[in-house]
Amino acid sequence: MEALEGKALSGPHYNDWPNALGFDTHYEERSPVELRVEGTIPAYTAGTLFRTGLGPRTFKTSKETCFSVNHWFDSFSQIHRFQIHAPQANEPIRVTYNSRLTSDGLIEKIRKTGKLDGFTFAAKYDPCKSFFRKVQSVFHPNGEPKPNEINVAVTMSANFPGFSKTGERLDSPHGPGQGMTLCNKTDATMMQMLDPESLEPVGIARQTTLHPELKGLGSGAHAQSDPNTGHVFNYNLDFDRSPIYRIFRVSTSSGKTSILAKIHHSAAYLHSLFLTENYVVLCVWNSFYKAGGASILWHRNLLDAMAYDSTQPATWFVIDKRPAEEGGRGLIARYTSDAFFAFHTINAYEEPSSTSEGTVDIVADLAAFDNMDVLEHFYLDNLVSDSPKVHASNHSFGSTIRPSYRRYRLPSPSTAATKGAQAILEYTSNKEDAFELPIINPKLVTKKHRYMYGVCNTGKSTFLDELVKCDASTHTTLRWSRHGHTAGEPVFVPDPKSSEEDGGVLLSVVLDGHEGKSYLLVLDAKNMEEVGRAHVDGAIGFGFHGLFLQA
Template sequence: MEINATSSTNHFNDWPNDAGFEIFHEEREPVELTVSGHIPSYISGTLYRTGPGGHQVKTNKGTTFAIDHWFDGFSQNHRFQIIQTGSSARVVYNSRRSIDPLIENIRLTGNMDGFSFGQKRDPCTSFFKKVMSVFVPDPRPQEHHNIGVTLSINPPGLGNPQTTENKKGGGHASGIYTLLAKTDVAVMRHINPETLEPRGMVSQKALHPELTGTLSAAHAKSDPVTGDVFNYNLALGRSPVYRVFRVSAATGQTEVLATVTDAPGAYLHSSLITENYFILCVWSGHYAWGGLKILWEKNMLDAISPFDPNQKALWYVIDRKQGKGIVAKYECDPFFCFHTINAWEEPSPTDPLHTDIVADLSVYKNLDVLKRFYYNNIKSSSHASLNYTGDNRRSCDVFLRRWRLSSVDTASPLESREAVTVHTAKHDRSCELPVINPRFLTKPSRYIYGACDRDLSTFFDGLVKYDMETQTAAYFSVHGHSPGEAIFVPNPNGTTEDDGVLLSVVLDGFTEKSYLLVLDAKTMKEVGRANMDCVVGFGFHGVYQSQAVEGPSTDV
């Protein structure tokens, strides 16, 4: 059954979403928001959000410098503290930019130096004076690094020393003593968890001397039981090298679990874990010249090779408990992906004595979506947005897809098996920025939530709940309201997978003000909200920490 909380058939040009890109608030001191409806009593904690806070700077030369691509917007962090007082809730909000030195340098010079995701710059041939097998680090000062795609709370190994005072809440009332902002490189920025003031930088190389690569996934993966964190480190060059590693939550020590040397270097924003395995899927998005083209283009997007329909996606299954390294390899038809969703192990339906891996991802047919996210293509007031209407938009459609990796316990890393597609959801029932109930990570899961794009807007036009079992969808959609990523907060007394709420920051395009939405995850109906008097720019990801932490902090 299809359910619409509010539906609209208006053409996307009537959808006023540009405020989420154009209006830029530099900083907000803590202010209490106006709460309406009901915020359940178990939602007491802190929600952080990160992403672009603006993309234009007026320079001292009388010109306006503009960022080209959404992924390069000037990072800004947001904090919503939800405080339960008796039978009611209070929400306190504050925000802060994290790259004022970069913005000031642009203001003075009229230019932006260093590497980026998609900013157009003139190639600099002097880079090719470097040895071709070495990837040159970003030459900018650390305070100019634009880092703000994902956030991690209290990560092992890379956090501040976990002293007794810190664990009692020395950094925050709920025990948040370390907050890290991350992107798809191997360096991260410390953020003050209360004031959001940017602090120093930290590199993956500090975890282990072999993690010398410059790239990694913005989304690390955490064991939901132990809190151990898993990711890859990618060293580009003639022969790219992926090093898959684990950071122990118990000891803070890092171990390299496997090295992958037979896969092309690629833009891999996320990965997968199951109870016993880490899965590195190398999908389309391969860097040209072993990644060295980044030195020429000075951005990652233009360094990615064109989509090749004949080059298979590769799946590497890596043992994460017994030190066996790569235990299996699979391949399938090519696709592109930003976000994996969940994976788990289950008895094979053809032979219950063996174990299969089931994996859910949000996928694209090719790489066209990367260029869709140039600001000119997603702002409804831009003429270029007309290039992504009707049939022209179909190449950028996202699909929820489930794969099965058969009999992983009998596979061999020396030969590839087929990763079999089990189900692909229709585009209008699929989503980006997908999330599930975090209690079901590495376990069989049924419901996927995310931001949907049903051609009602040039951007996300609602939130969807997709049922993988019945293959049906339910929506929250209000005309002119553009939602960001939803965060699932489970009901501690819940008995079903969809028992909880979704938290999403939504822009009301008509009033040009945002609000924190509290949505019933079962019915997809609004139960409450906290209204703001400003715009929160369309960002990327967030993380929620309950006041009553149930288990280890997780990385996402």
């Protein structure tokens, strides 16, 4: 075990639900270690779970100052790897674990200089200058960084088409003889390439490598992959007087990148987008950048550069998934709806239209917020359980920091106009039944789904306190919660022998705040009851998303 300097905050914890260690992590296992397994982990889960996480919150610099992260999204990136080994005859399943701080080069630069991108930080630097630092450092790097000198760890992709294992252009499919590639992504156009076993940063990839027109600085951390072809879809946002969204596809068969549509529209912070069988759907919700994004340059952070505008509608763009050379028609429809903010789409699918015979409607599910208050709520003084401010902040923030599950319908995009159509809000859940970091059975991506899973903040802690299963048909929920145990995003692993949508298990990394250590939790996805867990000998930081690869 390798430990980094530092210690967690100490003191009384809100509602006796300790979570401080999850925001200031100094535990790292560079080499795989065996984990103690309780219960029965199903054999079909054999494979590898990669999890994004965070590292140390505070550390001393050579300038006799203390650098401190003040926002959850600014945390230094660390990646975790759980390998679930296929059981041998008459032997129980084994789980091994290793991890790596993938921004250690950046931390070392800050230790030596006391600076990050030209800013000097003291023990309590201005939090407004740190928000979304991992994105800002990609926007404004000082020279060409080394692979471990960038801070990206929101989502991960295996064998991202068009990139070699070190981020160079690859004009061919990923072949079995080339080995797996692992890509670490955030809401920007620079990505970090990792060794899939040691997790060592080995390269930097850029969207301009895929296509020279992808020169904008903004993008979505949640690129969408077609479940049938593997093609990857995303957007590239070029900040300008007239901002441009370039919707693109990267082919798995050739590595070629095609621009599907160019859309001139207000620049906004968009973390994710939708994909259906035939369409890409980009919803520009109301997290607008001021001055077309130019405000980022003088604020040098994203939060101050954004403004929530409830007087403007959210705008939904529907784009043909096919490039022009394959008969694609580019932008085919545009809808508007009431204003909202979101991080995560859940799923979208097509079904026969009830209003236009012979056409289809698009049904789109997401976790939506009333405004952008949640971004302010994610300052660590509001989240860390022993922070002196948590009692006041928990009372000052209302229900707006909790999402609602929403379902929208986009009627008949093949006949809708590119202006003027209305996105219909069909359902909104109450705040108590809503969830974030949403996932579904991966077999149902782009298809009609019933069950959704995620994490909840019900107020029992300062952060997250439940895992939830939501039924989109009956609008009922099942929950898992243990006092003092903070769970991360669930990852669904289907049971190959089950024909039921909820046949499988959920994998979630949980911090036992009382013991100060984490474990990999395995829940039955049908009844949300625990079937097993694998114990880690340290605290794993609260990251964002995971990637499971079947053995």
